[in-house]
Structures are given as structure tokens and as C-alpha cells.
Amino acid sequence: MGKILLSTLFALSVSTSMGFAASPWTGGDDLPTNPLACDATPSKAEAKPYDGGQPTNPPDRKGKTIKVVDVPKIVGIGYFNATSKGIAEAAKEMGNMDAKTDGPSKANIDDQITLIDNYITSGVDGILFAANDPVAIAPVLKKALAAGIDVVGYDANSEPDARQWFVNQAEFNGIAKAAVDSMAEEIGDDGAFAIVTSTFTTPNQARWISEMQAYQEKCHPGMKWLETVEAQEDNILSFNQSNTLINKYGDDLKGIFGMTSVATPAAAEAVTQANKCGSVAVVGLATPNAMKPYVASDCVKSVVLWNPVDLGYAAAYVLRAVADGTLEPGNTSVKAGKLGELQVINGSEILLGSPTVFTKDNINDFDF
Amino acid sequence: MTVRSIFRHETFLALLLVVALVVLSFQSDRFFTTANLLNQGRLMTETGLIAIAMTLVIATGGIDLSVGSILGLTAILVGVFWKSLGLPLPAAILAALASGTLAGFGNGIIVTRFGVPPLIATLATLALYRGLAEGISEARSVRGYPDWFYGLGQGEVLDVPTQLWLLLAAAATGAVILGYTRWGRAIYAIGANEVAARFSGLSVEKTKIALYTASGFASALAAVIFVSRVSTTRSDMGTGIELDAITAVVLGGTSIFGGRGTVLGTVLGLCLIQALKNGLSLAGVKGDGTTMLIGVVLILAILASNLFERGGTR
Numbered sequence: 001m002g003k004i005l006l007s008t009l010f011a012l013s014v015s016t017s018m019g020f021a022a023s024p025w026t027g028g029d030d031l032p033t034n035p036l037a038c039d040a041t042p043s044k045a046e047a048k049p050y051d052g053g054q055p056t057n058p059p060d061r062k063g064k065t066i067k068v069v070d071v072p073k074i075v076g077i078g079y080f081n082a083t084s085k086g087i088a089e090a091a092k093e094m095g096n097m098d099a100k101t102d103g104p105s106k107a108n109i110d111d112q113i114t115l116i117d118n119y120i121t122s123g124v125d126g127i128l129f130a131a132n133d134p135v136a137i138a139p140v141l142k143k144a145l146a147a148g149i150d151v152v153g154y155d156a157n158s159e160p161d162a163r164q165w166f167v168n169q170a171e172f173n174g175i176a177k178a179a180v181d182s183m184a185e186e187i188g189d190d191g192a193f194a195i196v197t198s199t200f201t202t203p204n205q206a207r208w209i210s211e212m213q214a215y216q217e218k219c220h221p222g223m224k225w226l227e228t229v230e231a232q233e234d235n236i237l238s239f240n241q242s243n244t245l246i247n248k249y250g251d252d253l254k255g256i257f258g259m260t261s262v263a264t265p266a267a268a269e270a271v272t273q274a275n276k277c278g279s280v281a282v283v284g285l286a287t288p289n290a291m292k293p294y295v296a297s298d299c300v301k302s303v304v305l306w307n308p309v310d311l312g313y314a315a316a317y318v319l320r321a322v323a324d325g326t327l328e329p330g331n332t333s334v335k336a337g338k339l340g341e342l343q344v345i346n347g348s349e350i351l352l353g354s355p356t357v358f359t360k361d362n363i364n365d366f367d368f
Numbered sequence: 369m370t371v372r373s374i375f376r377h378e379t380f381l382a383l384l385l386v387v388a389l390v391v392l393s394f395q396s397d398r399f400f401t402t403a404n405l406l407n408q409g410r411l412m413t414e415t416g417l418i419a420i421a422m423t424l425v426i427a428t429g430g431i432d433l434s435v436g437s438i439l440g441l442t443a444i445l446v447g448v449f450w451k452s453l454g455l456p457l458p459a460a461i462l463a464a465l466a467s468g469t470l471a472g473f474g475n476g477i478i479v480t481r482f483g484v485p486p487l488i489a490t491l492a493t494l495a496l497y498r499g500l501a502e503g504i505s506e507a508r509s510v511r512g513y514p515d516w517f518y519g520l521g522q523g524e525v526l527d528v529p530t531q532l533w534l535l536l537a538a539a540a541t542g543a544v545i546l547g548y549t550r551w552g553r554a555i556y557a558i559g560a561n562e563v564a565a566r567f568s569g570l571s572v573e574k575t576k577i578a579l580y581t582a583s584g585f586a587s588a589l590a591a592v593i594f595v596s597r598v599s600t601t602r603s604d605m606g607t608g609i610e611l612d613a614i615t616a617v618v619l620g621g622t623s624i625f626g627g628r629g630t631v632l633g634t635v636l637g638l639c640l641i642q643a644l645k646n647g648l649s650l651a652g653v654k655g656d657g658t659t660m661l662i663g664v665v666l667i668l669a670i671l672a673s674n675l676f677e678r679g680g681t682r
Binding site: 030075102104110111113115118121122123133138139 | 396509511597599603604608652
């Protein structure tokens with residue numbers, strides 16, 4: 001009896017993992033994609049009505065000092081240290097925002113939800129968040145809106161009606177184009193590559209992968225996708241996964257995409273340790289500080305990212321504008337301190353700008 | 369003597385809880401309000417259900433590390449049965465609950481029939497069930513459940529969160545079984561001395577299988593509540609919840625070697641941890657500080673109860 005059960009379970013797990021291996025296209029989401037043109041023709045923005053939520057009976061916060069909590073996906077990693085730095089910078093500049101950062105120590109949906117729930121009870125005026133899951137975080141954010149709290153997202157979105165505005169660091173198809181184009185330039189139009197991502201359901205990464213797939217099929221159809229692997233946002237796991245990819249595919253593997261600021265340096269380290277610099281290219285999203293050694297040793301040519309300090313800075317200004325009532329549904333732009341006017345896109349999102357590309361020439365000018 | 373020392377540990381824990389509640393309510397005026405306390409009850413239900421079943425498992429000298437993975441597997445199955453197989457949602461929930469219970473039964477079979485130590489058996493199924501969850505889900509999350517389903521995890525019955533009633537019912541059932549039935553005495557007997565229990569004619573295997581099955585069912589129930597609370601299914605749900613549950617059980621005075629422990633102690637331990645997490649957060653302490661403090665409280669509580677126990681038995 002027990003043996004039958006065990007072997008059934010074993011057969012099941014094998015069959016599912018086979019099904020798994022048959023499709024390397026995992027990691028994307030099911031939403032429609034919108035790949036950019038293969039040359040540099042800019043896409044036309046479509047006007048869309050405001051689709052964010054509204055707080056219920058918020059008190060008049062115009063010009064008053066507001067208490068704000070910033071809840072990133074996870075604390076203690078370079079990327080979100082940089083966004084909190086930007087938020088603190090903006091708060092100091094404005095003088096009437098009391099901001100602090102508190103987030104889960106694991107990128108875990110439940111911890112993040114509980115944390116936000118506690119801050120709703122403690123009575124903050126505003127919440128800045130970067131979602132670990134767009135749907136799971138929605139009920140608690142709606143609860144915040146119902147309590148009259150202003151809610152603004154940055155970095156990773158929630159369902160639109162669960163927050164007021166979302167500061168979008170870069171459009172997904174733009175990042176996808178930049179990443180796939182740099183990879184094609186390094187490994188050629190017929191190279192094979194693999195992807196190291198966080199988890200398959202993390203909103204940003206899933207969106208990028210979907211857009212990368214669409215763009216690659218459209219503009220670089222000869223390139224071959226080997227596999228997409230999950231590595232949480234964990235340093236050691238990312239290194240091990242990259243190492244496994246290098247060993248598994250051998251000379252077939254020409255490039256690795258790192259989809260998170262943790263995966264990219266880990267992939268570069270794995271390539272360096274395997275003495276594959278030059279034969280396996282690493283392209284990805286990462287913070288400059290983590291990539292400096294690999295860029296300096298020529299193992300990595302270019303790193304794509306927006307400036308996370310600016311992202312946090314913009315999010316804080318957007319929240320202030322919402323609290324002051326100067327940013328309302330229907331507006332087409334918002335003032336964000338030193339960043340100037342930022343455009344509203346997709347109904348209720350604010351676009352930070354075009355991504356920054358860090359190369360050997362400029363990487364030492366950035367410190368985050 | 370044992371009865372008295374158990375009583376002592378729970379009294380000590382209750383005192384500690386009262387002290388914590390009083391101190392924390394001075395730290396923040398938002399802490400000791402009905403709304404906040406009920407909300408905390410909502411948040412601790414999933415861990416609570418698992419911890420109650422875990423109390424019984426640990427009282428036999430066993431342990432179930434696979435609960436978080438069973439939670440993840442059941443959550444995924446709710447979505448798969450409903451969306452992919454097209455079952456009506458109530459039927460999908462029942463089928464998923466049955467699968468989670470079966471996963472627990474599997475643990476029981478491995479532990480009893482193959483004589484694998486529970487720690488190793490459930491460590492293996494922790495990986496197996498999580499792998500199944502990730503494989504079956506193919507990394508897609510299932511969303512868009514009908515509104516009535518959210519009543520379970522986000523709604524209220526008689527002004528109390530729906531799932532809190534379930535937790536109370538589970539706690540009462542667990543406490544009665546462990547404290548007042550022949551069955552409960554069999555559990556203590558197995559935990560205290562398995563060989564003696566077997567020679568006394570107790571059905572050791574059947575009891576153990578039933579307990580691991582119950583643990584699977586509790587995890588499955590927690591999964592359904594969790595899905596309803598966060599309105600989506602993901603294969604990484606419940607990661608690490610086994611440690612939260614075991615912490616509550618051990619803080620509640622259940623001996624990890626078996627033979628000793630009560631459901632009341634577990635519930636007190638659970639409330640103390642939740643009160644600390646919430647109260648400290650409201651008082652402005654950040655997450656990492658809270659985790660550290662819970663570690664310290666756990667060590668102190670165990671040390672104190674050991675002191676009491678020594679004083680009582682000598």
C-alpha cells in the first residue's frame with residue numbers, strides 16, 4: 001500500500017517535471033505583450049483613463065507633516081537600500097514628510113502583508129510599497145485605502161485599483177528590448193541563452209520575460225531559449241543555479257540573463273569561477289556597485305538598470321503630491337523635485353524615464 | 369507531579385502573556401483595541417491550525433516538517449481543480465482538502481510502515497510536496513475567485529473573523545481529545561515510552577497514522593483559508609510556516625521528546641508570539657528586532673519552565 005502510494009507520488013513528480021522541462025517558456029505571465037520595433041522607432045503612447053483606487057475620506061493633509069512607511073519587497077539588499085535612500089533624500093528635501101523603511105527579511109508575501117496590516121493599525125498617513133505579488137497584496141492595500149491612507153507603489157505594481165499611483169521605473173518592453181539587443185550583440189543572432197530569475201510569479205520579472213520572449217521572436221528569431229530557472233532573490237541559490245546551467249549545457253550556452261539585482265552578479269561570479277569569461281556572456285539588471293569587479297575584469301560588458309535612488313525619490317514626491325491634492329486622476333504629469341516633470345502613462349502610472357546603461361566608462365560615477 | 373509541572377508552565381505563560389499585553393498597550397494606544405486584536409486573530413489562524421495538530425504529533429515524540437509544503441500543495445490544487453479541471457469551487461476545495469489529508473496520511477505511512485524517523489520522513493516530504501506544488505502549478509498563479517469565497521479569509525461572522533471560529537473549534541477539539549479522551553492518554557503514553565505503550569496493547573501505529581493525517585488536514589484547511597485571505601494561489605505559499613508552528617508548540621510547553629504538552633499551552637504560546645510581533649511593530653520596532661526578541665523569549669520561557677519543573681520534581 002505504502003509502496004504503491006510512494007511510487008504513484010514519484011511517477012507524478014517525474015511526469016510533472018517532464019512537463020516542466022518540455023516548455024522553457026515558463027517564467028512569463030499570461031498578459032498580452034507589446035514588443036517595440038526592432039529599430040529605434042519610439043512607440044506611441046495610448047491614452048487610458050485613470051484606473052487607480054481612491055482613499056475613503058482622507059483627512060486634509062495639504063502641507064502638513066505626514067507619517068509615511070516604505071515597505072519594499074525585502075530589506076537588506078543593495079537595490080532596496082538605494083530606493084530607501086532616495087525616499088529619505090526626498091523626505092529631507094521636502095521637510096514635511098516623516099518617512100521610514102520597514103520590510104520583510106525574506107521576499108515572502110505573508111510577512112509583507114502582515115507588516116502593512118500593522119502599519120494600517122498604527123495609523124500612518126501614507127504607504128509606499130513594492131509588491132511581492134500583485135494580487136496577494138491587493139486586499140491589504142484596499143484596506144489601507146478604506147482607512148483613508150494614501151497608497152503609492154514603486155518598483156513592483158499591485159492590481160491598479162488597490163493603490164492610487166504606481167511609479168514605473170521603466171516600461172517593460174523598453175527593458176526587454178535593451179536586454180535582448182545587448183545579448184544579441186554579444187552572442188550573435190543564433191546564440192543560445194538561459195535566464196536566472198527570482199520566482200516565476202514575481203510581477204516585474206514575469207513581465208520582462210514575457211516581453212523578452214515576444215521581442216526575441218519578432219526581432220531575433222534565430223536565438224535559442226534553453227531554460228528559465230528560479231533562484232528566489234538569493235545569492236547562493238542564484239550562483240548555484242548559474243553554475244548548474246553552465247555545467248548542464250556546456251558549450252551550447254552562450255549567454256545568461258540575470259533578471260534580478262541578486263541573480264546578475266551571482267551569474268557573473270559563476271561564469272568567472274568557471275573560467276568562461278568571454279565565452280558565456282552575462283547581461284542583466286543589477287546595481288552598479290555589485291557589478292564593478294566584473295565590468296572591470298571585462299567579464300560583463302554592460303549592465304542595464306534605472307537609477308533606484310531616483311525611483312525612491314520620485315515615489316516620495318508622488319506620495320507628497322497625492323497628499324497635497326496636486327496630483328489627481330486625469331493629470332498628465334507631476335513635479336518631482338530635481339527630476340522635473342514626470343509623465344503619467346497607462347492611466348495611473350508615472351514613468352521614471354529611460355533606463356540607464358552602465359559600462360566600463362561610466363560605472364564608477366555611480367555609488368549604489 | 370507531571371500534571372502539576374504542566375500546570376505551572378501554562379500559568380507562567382499566561383502571566384507572561386498578560387505582562388506582554390499590558391506593557392505593549394502602554395507602548396501604543398492602537399494595540400489593545402478590539403479591532404486590532406481580532407485582526408491579529410485573523411492573521412494567526414493558519415499557523416494556529418497547524419500548531420494545534422502539531423502539538424498532538426509532537427506529544428507522541430514525532431514531528432511534522434512537511435506542513436508548509438502540504439499547505440502550498442493544497443493551495444495550488446484548489447486553483448488547479450477549479451480552473452484547469454473546471455470543478456465547481458466547493459468541490460475543488462473539498463478535493464484539495466482530501467489531497468492535503470492524503471499527503472498527511474502518506475507521512476503517517478512512511479513513518480510507521482517503513483520505520484523512518486519522523487524528522488527525516490517529513491523532511492523528505494517537505495521537499496517532495498513542495499516540488500509537486502511547483503511542478504503542478506507550472507509557476508502560474510490562479511486568481512479571480514468568486515466573491516463568496518473571500519468570506520472565509522476576509523469576512524466576518526458575528527463581528528469575529530470567519531476563520532477565527534474555525535481556529536477556536538479546532539483548539540477546543542484538540543484540547544478535548546488530548547486532555548479528556550482515551551485517545552489523548554494513548555498519545556501521552558506513546559510519547560512517554562513507545563515500547564511500553566505497545567506492550568500495553570495500545571495501537572501505536574494507528575494512532576500515529578491518524579495524527580499525521582490530522583496534521584495534513586489542518587495544513588490543507590490552513591491553505592484554503594490562506595488562499596481566501598490573500599485572494600491568489602502561489603506554489604511558494606506556507607514556506608517556513610513549520611518553524612512558526614513548532615515555535616508556538618515548544619513555547620507552549622510541549623516537550624520535543626514527547627509525553628508532555630497541552631493544546632492550551634500551544635494556544636497561549638501562539639497568542640504570545642502574535643502579540644509580540646504586532647505590539648512591537650506598532651511600538652515602532654522594526655521586523656528584525658522583533659524576530660530577535662521572539663528568540664530571546666523562547667529561550668527564557670523554556671529556561672524558566674525547566675527551573676519550575678526542577679523545583680517541582682525534586
